[in-house]
Amino acid sequence: MENYGVLLAFVTNVLFVTVLGWYLITNLQWYDYKLERVLFKHHKPHWHLIYFFIPFIAYYFTAQYFAIFFYFAVLPALFVWHKRLDKKLVLTWRVKRFLILLVSLVLFQDILCTLKSGCEIYGVFMPLAVAYIGSYMIEKFLFMAYKKEAKKKLSSMKELQIIAITGSYGKTSIKNFVAQILAKKYKVYATPRSINTLGGIMGDVNNSLPPQTQVYVCEAGARQSGDIYDITTFVEPQTVVVGKVGAAHIEYFKSLENIIATKLEIMQSPRLEKAFIHTSVTNEPHEKVTFFGDDISDVTSDLNGTDFTVEIEGEKIALHTDILGAFQSMNIAVAVRIAKSFGMSTEEIQNAVAKLTPVEHRLQKIVAGGKIILDDGYNGNIDGMLEGVRLCSLHEGRKVIVTPGLVESSDALNLKLINAINDVFDIVIVTGALNAALFEKNLKVKNKIMLPNKGALVETLANQTKAGDIILFANDAPNFI
Numbered sequence: 239m240e241n242y243g244v245l246l247a248f249v250t251n252v253l254f255v256t257v258l259g260w261y262l263i264t265n266l267q268w269y270d271y272k273l274e275r276v277l278f279k280h281h282k283p284h285w286h287l288i289y290f291f292i293p294f295i296a297y298y299f300t301a302q303y304f305a306i307f308f309y310f311a312v313l314p315a316l317f318v319w320h321k322r323l324d325k326k327l328v329l330t331w332r333v334k335r336f337l338i339l340l341v342s343l344v345l346f347q348d349i350l351c352t353l354k355s356g357c358e359i360y361g362v363f364m365p366l367a368v369a370y371i372g373s374y375m376i377e378k379f380l381f382m383a384y385k386k387e388a389k390k391k392l393s394s395m396k397e398l399q400i401i402a403i404t405g406s407y408g409k410t411s412i413k414n415f416v417a418q419i420l421a422k423k424y425k426v427y428a429t430p431r432s433i434n435t436l437g438g439i440m441g442d443v444n445n446s447l448p449p450q451t452q453v454y455v456c457e458a459g460a461r462q463s464g465d466i467y468d469i470t471t472f473v474e475p476q477t478v479v480v481g482k483v484g485a486a487h488i489e490y491f492k493s494l495e496n497i498i499a500t501k502l503e504i505m506q507s508p509r510l511e512k513a514f515i516h517t518s519v520t521n522e523p524h525e526k527v528t529f530f531g532d533d534i535s536d537v538t539s540d541l542n543g544t545d546f547t548v549e550i551e552g553e554k555i556a557l558h559t560d561i562l563g564a565f566q567s568m569n570i571a572v573a574v575r576i577a578k579s580f581g582m583s584t585e586e587i588q589n590a591v592a593k594l595t596p597v598e599h600r601l602q603k604i605v606a607g608g609k610i611i612l613d614d615g616y617n618g619n620i621d622g623m624l625e626g627v628r629l630c631s632l633h634e635g636r637k638v639i640v641t642p643g644l645v646e647s648s649d650a651l652n653l654k655l656i657n658a659i660n661d662v663f664d665i666v667i668v669t670g671a672l673n674a675a676l677f678e679k680n681l682k683v684k685n686k687i688m689l690p691n692k693g694a695l696v697e698t699l700a701n702q703t704k705a706g707d708i709i710l711f712a713n714d715a716p717n718f719i
Contacts, residue, residue: 251360325716340369388443405481415573434459466503539564608705615714641712643673
């Protein structure tokens with residue numbers, strides 16, 4: 239019986255530490271592996287209390303009864319938590335290394351303790367702490383090695399032209415438009431999806447950048463001062479873009495001035511030749527800077543596309559695109575300016591703009607089952623969301639919006655969004671708890687549906703919508719937010 243108790247304690251400890259490690263690394267992956275963000279910037283900090291700290295404390299205070307608590311409460315709760323996540327842990331090599339190290343450490347600790355004294359209470363904090371610190375040191379070492387390798391590859395591509403793009407809003411769209419237009423004349427490669435961190439860019443260079451590439455278009459994102467500088471001094475772009483700047487991620491930067499200063503770090507590229515900067519950023523003249531944003535006129539945008547005129551060095555260029563959203567005229571216009579600087583003719587540019595395809599989940603129009611769907615799930619800024627609302631207002635049938643509201647933003651901007659929604663939509667489906675109270679209080683539409691998460695969304699849409707409706711998916715925050 240005593241041996242059975244020791245074996246049960248051993249197995250329970252190994253499983254307990256492993257599931258706590260799984261919880262920890264899942265949260266770290268969501269927050270760019272920054273422990274301080276997991277602890278102090280988490281959108282649902284009560285999760286830590288329920289799934290980590292209470293079980294952790296219970297382990298030391300319930301003694302031999304902990305196994306009952308673990309197998310009948312902790313393990314089922316964490317299983318259900320994981321099952322309900324819409325953004326589950328991705329088993330990257332970094333995650334695998336952490337989990338292998340953690341399991342190795344807890345097995346070593348428990349075997350040593352069992353052989354020495356036949357413990358029934360093993361350590362939990364030590365293997366977790368050592369695995370986190372050890373993983374951090376391993377990743378730092380690998381980071382430097384990968385960075386050196388990626389830098390060497392970029393340096394070997396002597397003729398490569400690099401375009402780096404940053405901004406609060408629209409940088410992914412600008413990147414894709416630049417890549418699509420230049421691809422009509424050059425061999426172009428752009429960072430995929432929303433890869434925009436130094437680590438992500440390094441990995442992309444090492445693993446995916448084709449050696450024959452003539453133009454590399456790179457998106458640069460930031461969560462703190464110095465992030466853009468690190469990316470800029472790594473890729474050393476000859477051409478840079480700073481798109482429209484606003485209060486996105488204000489919780490990290492604290493002020494608009496700090497956001498602007500961080501975005502302008504891109505100007506410190508040692509090989510800078512040309513910079514295109516939106517007028518919302520600065521009006522300070524610079525010999526290498528061309529300002530954009532005030533050069534667009536005659537904008538018309540509906541559910542069939544966008545027409546506008548951009549003036550470049552006295553030449554007025556009329557453009558049509560199937561891309562939805564009047565605000566996209568600004569993003570396309572700067573792509574046109576870059577194409578001009580790369581020697582493309584007006585006719586080449588007009589033809590390329592006419593064939594642009596939308597960025598996935600950014601006002602992407604889909605017709606299915608007689609319904610018009612505007613998928614704007616990856617758009618989290620107020621201007622883009624208001625444009626989606628305006629486009630829906632042009633539809634003659636019923637109008638439905640699915641949204642969690644604005645994330646990492648202010649109540650004032652969410653109220654602005656709510657007021658616009660009240661004027662247009664027949665059905666409003668609010669997903670998630672982040673802005674639920676604000677929407678519940680201020681929405682005036684007759685049919686409003688509050689969903690705590692997206693688990694019931696498919697069924698809700700099936701029951702509430704019909705052919706002839708237009709449905710706007712405005713932002714798509716994962717349920718950990």
